[in-house]
Amino acid sequence: MGPELLGFAAAGICAYAADLALFIWLRGPVGLDPLTAKALSFVAGCTVAYAGNALGTYRGERARVSRLRQHGIFFAVNIAGALVQLLCIAVSHYGLGLTSQRADTVSGAGIGMALATVLRFWGTRTLVFRAAGREASWTG
Numbered sequence: 001m002g003p004e005l006l007g008f009a010a011a012g013i014c015a016y017a018a019d020l021a022l023f024i025w026l027r028g029p030v031g032l033d034p035l036t037a038k039a040l041s042f043v044a045g046c047t048v049a050y051a052g053n054a055l056g057t058y059r060g061e062r063a064r065v066s067r068l069r070q071h072g073i074f075f076a077v078n079i080a081g082a083l084v085q086l087l088c089i090a091v092s093h094y095g096l097g098l099t100s101q102r103a104d105t106v107s108g109a110g111i112g113m114a115l116a117t118v119l120r121f122w123g124t125r126t127l128v129f130r131a132a133g134r135e136a137s138w139t140g
Contacts, residue, residue, distance in 0.1 A: 004057060008121055011052025019045030042082070043075075050074045058129035070128055077123030081116035088112030 019041045026037035050071050063070055085108050092098045092107035
């Protein structure tokens with residue numbers, strides 16, 4: 001699982017860099033509104049992460065479904081991860097009353113990102129790139 005985790009992390013770092021760079025460019029020189037810019041950069045980041053995992057981390061896995069369907073499932077797993085991050089912010093900010101910028105950052109980018117990464121790793125290895133001999137499970 002070590003090389004798999006490292007490959008997943010490397011693909012995620014590249015995806016994060018692409019997402020951030022595109023968001024900054026779309027908000028700055030292009031002048032798009034923040035929601036449109038984030039939506040477009042999120043799609044681009046998901047695509048980079050999928051390509052990194054499909055061509056790198058899980059390149060030896062034979063696809064059980066078409067690459068297009070696989071990308072769609074990957075995108076859905078990433079949306080679920082994003083929702084986990086938003087839920088962490090909502091619970092902290094509105095439920096617990098921790099309304100400072102620092103609290104929002106810790107809950108969303110810290111706790112939320114950690115939980116979302118676990119979900120994305122599990123979803124990527126079990127739902128997207130599941131090997132023919134490996135059943136969908138938490139232990140792999």
